Amino acid sequence: MQAGGPLFKPFRALGYITDDVPFAVQRRGKEAYVTVSVGRTWQIYNTAKLTLVMVGPQLSRAVTALAVKGDLTFAATGAAIEECRRAHKSGEYRGHSAPVVQMLVLGDTLLSLGADARLLVWRIGSYDEPEAVVEFEAGFVPTCFAHPDTYLNKVVVGAADGRLQLWNYSTCALLHTFGGWGSAVRVIAPSPALDVVGVGLADGRAVLANLRYDAELAAFQCAAGAGAGAAAERFAASERAPMAGGSAVTALSFRTGPGLPLMAAGGGSGVVTVWNLEERRLHAVLPDAHDARLLALHFFPGEPLLMSSAADNAVKQWVFDGHDAVPRLLRFRSGHAAPPSVVAHYAEGLRLLSAGADRAFRVFSTIQDQQSRELSQRHTARRAKRARVREEEVKLPRIVALAAAQARERDWANVLTAHEGDGTAYTWRLANFALGEARLAPPPDQLAGAPLAPATAVAVSPCGNFGVVGSAAGRVDRYNMQSGGHRGAYTRRAAPGPAGAAAAVDAPQRAPAHDGAVVGAAVDGANRLLVTLGAVDGALRVWDFKRQALLSEVAVGGGATHLALHPGSGLAAVACSDAVVRLYDVEAGRLVRRFTGHRDRITSLAISSDCRWLLSASLDSTVRVWDVPAGVCLQAMALGAPVTCLSLSPGRDLLATTHANRRGVFLWSNQLMFGEAGAVALNAPEPLPVGLPSVATGTRHDGERGVSMTVDGGDEPLSDSGEFYGAGGSSSEEEDAGAEGGGGPRGKARGAADVDMADAAAGVPAVYERTDTASGGAPAPLAPQLVTLSLLPRAQWETLLHLDAIKARSKPIQPPKKPEAAPFFLPTVPGLEGNPVFDTAAAAVADAAAAPEAPKANGTAGTLAGWGEGSASGSEGEDGGGSEGGSGSDEEGGGHGGGDGKRAAVVRAAPGSRVVRSKPTAADAPVGSFLRLLRSCGAAGDFAPFIALVRSLSPAALDRELRGMVLLEGCAAREVDDVAALLAALEAEIGGARNYEFAQALLQHVLAIHGDALISHAQLAGAAERMQRALKASWRRLDDLLQGARCVVDFLANARG
Known part of the structure; x- marks a missing residue:
């Protein structure tokens, strides 16, 4: 493994809409959403406008089947089923020994059909083992299944020999075996009619079957569309139906609601045929619906709207309007x-x-x-x-x-x-x-x-x-x-002709x-x-x-293949069949650079806008970045797939590439502009393996790695009640891995995993791992001692400077009204974290006073009613002897344990006894998370976690924490040490030129609050002097640069030619 990362880091893949897996549709509130798979991830579109609203994480393998339920997305990756809660993996179901071919969600149950000829029944959230396993008889090879409407706990399964079987999956009982049609069943779709399902066969037929009577109601030949394309336009609608033959029917859907009863079918030719079930004839043909095999069709309930997807990387919607309900293309999303x-x-x-x-x-x-x-x-x-x-x-x-x-x-x-x-x-x-x-x-x-x-x-x-x-x-x-x-x-x-040859013309x-x-x-x-x-x-x-x-x-020699010219400098790069890149000065007509290193034919060239870099791609799957002035190779990246073309943006921030056998356009971010200083492996002797980008960006949001939905219009998915539930994959709330119950070992292990979707490759996995921000949450400096801004909203640090004015302006005109008393059974006391804290000790005293005298058993005194023996917290054996109540101040709990931080001991109470609280001591003073983290970082000498906490606080919350550290007369030495540690943290940030504008505003606010303490305590005065020296040194470096730039600008402005 080489030290450092690539010069261009995987950023995003463009142009991927869907692949060869059927989509999954669900309605949430008033909106409907479709989930499609793209390689090793999935993405969600709002069906109203087909706008992208969420992109899932990178999974372990390519997705083979999809199912959705609320916030959960189930993606089959080989023999495993990976569960994702919104944009984060939350669990995994393992039980199949072969790839999963289809999944279906019914209530709280997930059904999965695998190529191992087993149907597994899972309780959603229980990852250990399936609730039931349906084993099929020998010779019955299942290919697909569906759930007929109103058939409770039952599914109908199709087989490769054309038979159907009706199973009760809760009892694993075979209810009936249907005769079949002698051709493999490729798809089954429930219809709006009771007991009727549509069956698509491999010979191109679409059959309507009545499950109750085991009868065939109708059969439509050539439903897959073979022969129903352009050639079929010559025939009348009544003459097309008897046309036999064709490819397999791979998609079926029935229209519901008012209007004509229609069935849509599609197959390998990309043609969609629409059949009138009432008249049992062909209603319409969409000969050019798609350019590849149909994967899925879906009629939206109660709407004249059909959605289709195919292996041509497109999702389309067709509307049936007008009196004759002739379909026309309404909207679509497609890529290459x-x-x-x-x-x-x-x-x-x-x-x-x-x-x-x-x-x-x-x-x-x-x-x-x-x-x-x-x-x-x-x-x-x-x-x-x-x-x-x-x-x-x-x-x-x-x-x-x-x-x-x-x-x-x-x-x-x-x-x-x-x-x-x-x-x-x-x-x-x-x-x-x-x-x-x-x-x-x-x-x-x-x-x-x-x-x-x-x-x-x-x-x-x-x-x-x-x-x-x-x-x-x-x-x-x-x-x-x-x-x-x-x-x-x-x-x-x-060129002159042979000697003695006569000129053909005088000119x-x-x-x-x-x-x-x-x-x-x-x-x-x-x-x-x-x-x-x-x-x-x-x-x-x-x-x-x-x-x-x-x-x-x-x-330049024979076999020249590519030319790239820098329009400003007149330098032209030429690639030849000898895999050598030559750089020429076109005005002088001479060779100025020669770059060797590629091992196969060069496929593309690009010169940066400042003419300092030359990029070349080759069939050896490498992209090489050449330093033109120095004449050396800055870095060679092995991308895992041959590059067919590349283009560098004018700002040098993004590189775009296309690859053989890849339908997307891949974007790469320049790490010398966006990455950490020294994190790029330059002048490496061997190519650095780098994986291809995924469809998701590497944007972080509140500690999560997800997709930045600002690139897709900002549409947000809805919750079950129709309310917005986040910004499409960039959730600011932490998801609980065990929220669905169960919480097996596999689910717990994967529930907290954060996946970097930009680094997870679609090809060769990357061999580097690093972040673009410092551990404190701020952008890392590109070079040592380089002033780096915090990138926080301007209002967040400017508010600190004017917090007193804002408070005065926001002061209420009338005094606040006293809130109504809390219910008697919910006694609360003030806490340190701003959350309500319940006074369990007060409740215990009240219960003890109100409890009647308990009868003695076995000669022992009675216990507090409802509590038993031990501590007042009711957790017997939690602290061994139970002499100290669990409601006291806990170092790990940050003051949450007891309402007022006092230790209360509740012993066995005889009748008439009372609960006694001991007096508080200095060691028992409650400590919040702010002070705890400050002390631990001061002891370790690394304030990055503390600065990250400070950055996350609002101005009002930060002001409250700082004022809580005010030193009063006769304060303890520990409190003085806390203020000194705060100054040390600010000194480290200002001295390192990190969070520059935020640290300056924070320092001013700290001086306004603790200025008097700095004068009266010698220890703090020394810390303030060190702070002053660091501040002057930091500003001196910046001021020298600004003055130098100002002098140059003044000179150029006053210069006369």
């Missing part, structure tokens, strides 16, 4: 259906442009997930319907190169793309999220009869007026981005920009130079952008 291969930061890095093999061009927001969307390719659904083909077939081919400029975003198209095998480059209006009007291709007279070669490289000038397109034939053409007009080609003087021959495919094109920041790179001729050529004349060229 195939791995993206191109990614680029746009503008200031708040948005990402990505494209992949699914032919989709998408924009992702790094701030708000709901702003991510796919760019329209103009009426693809309509054109596909006319051509009777799938919508994917009418989309543009896969994007192989893209370029964008923000300058003219609101005026005309500002994004340019090149597509695989297409000789035309396409413009896009990012402001409208749609394809632009202009299509860029050279005029026919420019081609001289040659075929149009595919476009391979594109560039957009920084001014946004021009687009440059390079082709596989070596042509480089310039176009106007507004009109799409051709504005000339970049050509060079042709000098012109050759295209390169002899082979153009793999890179870039324009400098001033629109002066155009740099192009040829793959075959291995030439890096520099052109005058305006005159279209060749200025210089550099031979």
